[in-house]
Amino acid sequence: MGELIEIKREQERVVLVAVEYRENDDTVSSVDELEELAETAGAVTVGRLIQKRESVSPGLYLGKGKVEELRDLIEETGATGIICDDELSPAQMKNLEEALDTKVMDRTMLILDIFAGHANTAEGKLQVEMAQLKYRSARLVGMRSSMSRVSYGIGMRGPGEKKLEVDRRLIRDRISRLKEELDTIEKNRSTNRARRLKGGTPVAAIVGYTNAGKSTLLNKLTGAEILAADMLFATLDPTVRQLELENGQQLLLTDTVGFIRKLPHHLIEAFRSTLEEACYADMIIHVVDASNPNAFSQMQVVYETLRRLGVKDKPIITLFNKQDLVAEGEILKDLNSDVSIKISAKTGQGLDDLKKELEKILLENxxxxxxxxxxxxxxxxxxxxxxxxxxxxxxxxxxxxxxxxxxxxxxxxxxx
Ligand SMILES: Nc1nc2c(ncn2[C@@H]2O[C@H](COP(=O)(O)OP(=O)(O)OP(=O)(O)O)[C@@H](O)[C@H]2O)c(=O)[nH]1
Ligand SMILES: [Mg+2]
Structure with missing residues (x-):
């Protein structure tokens, strides 16, 4: 038996910590997002500390003086831990833990934790567990001491409320078993995909930043009943639904996991086959939350992620969603896409224009x-x-x- 750690159900109280490299980079909005992630994972934010620095410190993430300040802040606020806005190296995590005497978490751990809570299918659960174990296997030393001291939720939850393994050798065995299982599933997925492609029905992949309204759109267009909720990463598992256009043309729409800045690379690796749905699509529907003040930088993150996945040379329709929340006259532009349409997936505004545009693109090819x-x-x-x-x-x-x-x-x- 490996050593499993008991999870206490109390709410975690966290201080968010970030490094701002340049004047006016978007650290503040990144930390706002970190707070939302923390909330989604069930933690409450009790403080923030942002340090302006040329770069993160390789040993401690922050400068020495700031670490002192952080220590005081933790004491004042009664925090049970901190969450850093970047992925920490194993050394940074261990050193910070020693210096602060509290639980140290990072953005990656938080995102993995949320994914663990939201994965529904067998494949999703295996993918998340794989990403968690890979992340964790490099950080066992620090995490073990930290977790045995304060074993609250975040960072310890595996998919399906399963507790995560902390023994190095057992982790290695589990990773190779997961890999085998995922390979089998991946084979099935490629068979299904091949069948779909051979069937001749064109496919449009719905992509976008998390919480942009992708699932709401698919539900509205096809009457699918996918979970759509005001939280980050509500849907992880891919869903395919058929849509019939006015001219009788059939189209398959796929909805899948949303993107976010600093998406952990272990997650991208583990979810590659899911994320790659977009690579095999005939066209991309890019949903943007136009009511979000960071809509522009979120769009750039989406294009960057598509590039990392190798998606290219496909027609792109950008949907500026949530128009019901946008003040009139506000203009957003997307220079990367072929067409942009203003819609509201909630009220249905603009969806007829979208369908016409889909017909047009399909006919062009x-x-x-x-x-x-x-x-x-x-x-x-x-x-x-x-x-x-x-x-x-x-x-x-x-x-x-x-x-x-x-x-x-x-x-x-x-x-x-
Ligand atoms: N007001 C308004 N809210 C919307 C609209 N479209 C989506 N929403 C809301 O935005 C939230 C997120 O919608 P989802 O459809 O779950 O977003 P998603 O892109 O699938 O997000 P993830 O699966 O979490 O990545 C939900 O609370 C929706 O009700 C819209 O047009 N107007
Ligand atoms: Mg969704």
Whole structure:
């Protein structure tokens, strides 16, 4: 048996700590977001400390003097721990723990903790556990001493309320077992994906910053019943739903995990197969929370993450969502996308424009056929009806006249 640590259910009281590298970088909004993350993970923020510095200190994250100040702040506020806004190195974590005599957490630990609480599917749970164990295996020394001193929730919760392993050897065994299980699931996923691609129905991936309204949009468009909630990372597991456009064209929409700045690299690795849904899509629907004062920098984070995942050369529709909360006249621009539309996923505003735009993009990538097909080739018409967009068919003495849009692949298959 490995050593498992009991979790106390009391609420964690935390001081948020960050380093501001440059004047006017967005440290303050990053810390605001950290506070939201802390709240989502069930902790209450009792103080903040931001230090202006050229760079983080490799040994202590903060400068020595600031660490003293932080110590006082922890005492004053009765905090049970601190959360740093960057991922700490194992050494920084250990040194800070020793200097402060309190539990030390970082942004990564917090995000992993939230993911652990929100993963629903077997795959999601395995992916989170994998990311947690990899993060943890490098930091066992410091964490063990800290956790045995104050064993509140954050950082100790595995997926499904499971307690996380803290023994190094058992962690290593567990990681290799998880890897095998995930590989099997990944194979199934690629098979499903291949089937979907072969089916010929185009796919649009809904992407965006966490809490932008991706799931609300999918629910509104397709009547899906995905959890949409005012919290970060409400949905982690990919969902696919079918949407039929006015012209009869079918489209698959996928909703998945949201992005955030400083998304932990272990999470990106573990969730790669989920995140890569966007790589296989025919187009990207980028949902932006236009009512968020940080909307612009959030958009940049989304594009940066898409680049890291290798998503490129796809039509992008940007949706400036939550227009019901935006004052008139406010203008946001997205220079990376092909089209931008103002919508409200909540009220339905702009969704007709979105559907028209989707039809337009789908047709642009298609070949228009106007042809008389021999009666002996009626199978071709069946195929067009199934996989393409048959606009008109007329039975003439010499054959069947059709007007249709088909994909290049389908055009090849038809041999007309
Ligand atoms: N007022 C308003 N609220 C919206 C709109 N769209 C979404 N919301 C709210 O924003 C919150 C987040 O919406 P979700 O659909 O869960 O966002 P998401 O992008 O799926 O977020 P994660 O799954 O957490 O990454 C919810 O409280 C929604 O009700 C909108 O158009 N107007
Ligand atoms: Mg969601």
């Amino acid at each position: 298609k070949i228009y056929i106007e042809k008389i097909i021999d009666f002996s080739n009626a199978g071709a018409i069946q195929l067009i009806r199934k996989e393409g967009n048959l606009i008109e068919e007329n039975y003439l003495p010499e054959g069947i006249e059709i007007k249709a849009y088909v994909s290049k692949e389908l055009f090849g298959k038809l041999k007309l």
